[in-house]
Amino acid sequence: MRDVIVIGAGPAGLAGAIASASFGLKVTVIDEFIKPGGRLIGQLHQEPSGEWWNGIKESERLHQEAKTLSVDIRCGVSVYNLEKDDDLWNVHTSIGTLTAPYVLVATGAAEYPIPLPGWTLPGVMSIGAAQVMTNVHRVEVGKKGIIIGANILAFAILNELQLAGIHVDRIVLPEKNPLSGKAGEPEEVMKSLLNAAHLAPSPLLRMGSRFMKNGSFRKIGMKFYPKNGVKVNGTPLLLRKAAIEIIGTEQVEGVRVADTDENGNIIPGSEKIYEADFVCIAGGLYPLAELVAVSGCPFQYIPELGGHVPHHSEMMETPLEGLFVAGNITGIESGKIAMAQGTTAGYAIAKHAGKDGAAIDKQLQEAVQNVRSVREQAAIQFNPEIDSGRRKMSELWESLYSKNTRENSQIKIG
Amino acid sequence: MTRIINHPILGKLEDRKAVPFTFDGKTYEAFENETIAAALLANGIRKLRVHEDSGTPRGFYCNIGHCMECRVTVNDHANVRACLTVVEKNMVIESGKQHPNIVKRMVEQQ
Ligand SMILES: Cc1cc2nc3c(=O)[nH]c(=O)nc-3n(C[C@H](O)[C@H](O)[C@H](O)COP(=O)(O)OP(=O)(O)OC[C@H]3O[C@@H](n4cnc5c(N)ncnc54)[C@H](O)[C@@H]3O)c2cc1C
Ligand code: FES
DSSP states (O other): OEEEEEESSSHHHHHHHHHTTTTTOOOEEEEEESSSSSGGGGGEETTTOOOEHHHHHHHHHHHHHHHHHTTTTEEOOEEEEEETTTEEEEEEEETTEEEEEEEEEEEOEEEEOOOOTTTTTTEEHHHHHHHHHIISBBBOOOEEEEEEEEEEHHHHHHHHHHHTTTHHHHHHHEEEEETGGGGGHHHHHHHHHHTTTOOOHHHHHHHHHHHHHHHHHHHHHHTTOOOOOOTTTEEEEEEEEEEEEOOOOSSEEEEEEEOOOOTOOBTOOOOEHHHHHEEEOOEEEEEHHHHHHTTTTTTTGGGTTTTTEEEEOOBBBBBTTTTEEGGGGGSSOOOOHHHHHHHHHHHHHHHHTTHHHHHHHHHHHHHHHHHHHHHTTOOOOTTTTHHHHHHHHHHIIIIIIISSTSTTTTTTOO | BBBBOOOOTTTTOOOOOOEEEEEEEEEEEETTTHHHHHHHHHHTOOOOOETTTOOOOOOSSSSSSSSOOTTEETTTTTETTTOOBBBBEEEEEOOOOOOOOOOHHHHHHH
16 A cells, blocks of 8 residues: 655756655655656755756665665656545556656646747747756757846756856846746846846856846846856857847748847847757746646745745645655755755655654754755855745735634545 | 757767668667657757648657647657657658648638
């Protein structure tokens, strides 16, 4: 008899499996990718301490620990439905239906697309696709690339592409329109980059950061933003140029780019074509939560967390009995935080399953505390307002589920 | 395109076994445990299919199973995601083809 099914073998899912299994629960982890680790395996960046965060090594460590605890990990298996039947959850997968009283959904994040003419051409890919091709599969995505969209993930991956010897020719913004939203507004982009100024690779961004945090200075800054961009690790970041169209017949041949004013409006007659054989679109991340939605769990839109997220407590419970969530499905943050949340969920499941009193309570409390401290020390934070987003969710949980039914806050369904 | 053999942080790619497969009737080589999308790209192939209706070319987009842009036919099994499927020895892979749009043709004929 299986106690727990974990959906997603990323840092959250693996850490959750390890924590549950350490209390003697029988755990199966399912993931549709070819190997465990989730988006962690593509990650490679230098911490402020100078140490390298090597996602492949971290994933191998988690995988090994899970195996030692006899966690059953199945890769190459997709989950397409999740529903409850009396006391058991049915997890419908590409290899049949699995059941367990507890399910942890840790399906992570997906990338927001920014559609523009020509974006369906072969050679156009999301920025994350380039990360996986480079660091996981070790295949060159191309000889000369252009990144459309400037955000923290784009810079992290720009750096990874450069490390692997791939030439990224320039970074431009998408054309300002309802589809690109803030990603097409130079001032908004500058604002979000300044929030990550400690990571900003360019000395100019770093120097200007305090000055540019003031709204009116920022406007002036954008007005005088150098036409040829500011170099980020040697690659020009062009906040006053927008991609209008990706061109090519059978595959990418280049990008049609126009100059913009400080508000992102196209300056007529300024169009130019830059050659490229690959294009990466960086639209940012959102929680990949469809499975939890089909299970009937209520959701809340919290932009600071990246979009619609399932209702959940700090112990990673959802309002549905036996259903837990952890990692980026609860809000967009870095891998270390996903891992800490997974550990919390794993202990919370052990507690719900009736594992020994005092020890589990203490470990669960420590795990909740650990999520907060890892968050405070995070080297990469995708949204500067993350704390406020997390607070909104915990207040929502308190008001909806905690007050009268503290002992048994989960709703029975099915 | 080529493989990234040497990497300053991730180290050197170890030697892996070559695995033959066919794509649209031509034989190529993948490495063991490589996805169809990665193996084809390493062989210089970006185009995985054409759009069923318009016939315009498509390649992988997200590379992690979310977008379905990379669907190909594998050993007669249609709509398989090339970015999540590992190449196996002598696998027969076909690109996605254009389908006749009967309704559109009927409208055009009127
Ligand atoms: C493309 C991309 C690149 C990123 N790069 C970075 C980075 O460089 N640095 C950083 O700090 N953060 C990065 N992130 C953020 C990343 O989400 C977190 O760092 C962390 O990996 C989240 O962990 P997780 O366990 O919540 O989810 P993930 O690591 O995303 O793991 C989720 C797992 O669930 C599996 N899954 C999803 N749906 C199903 C299903 N229906 N059936 C079966 N399996 C399923 C997936 O295959 C995946 O392996 C990136 C995110 C994405 C999407
Ligand atoms: S490229 Fe998106 S599903 Fe394969």
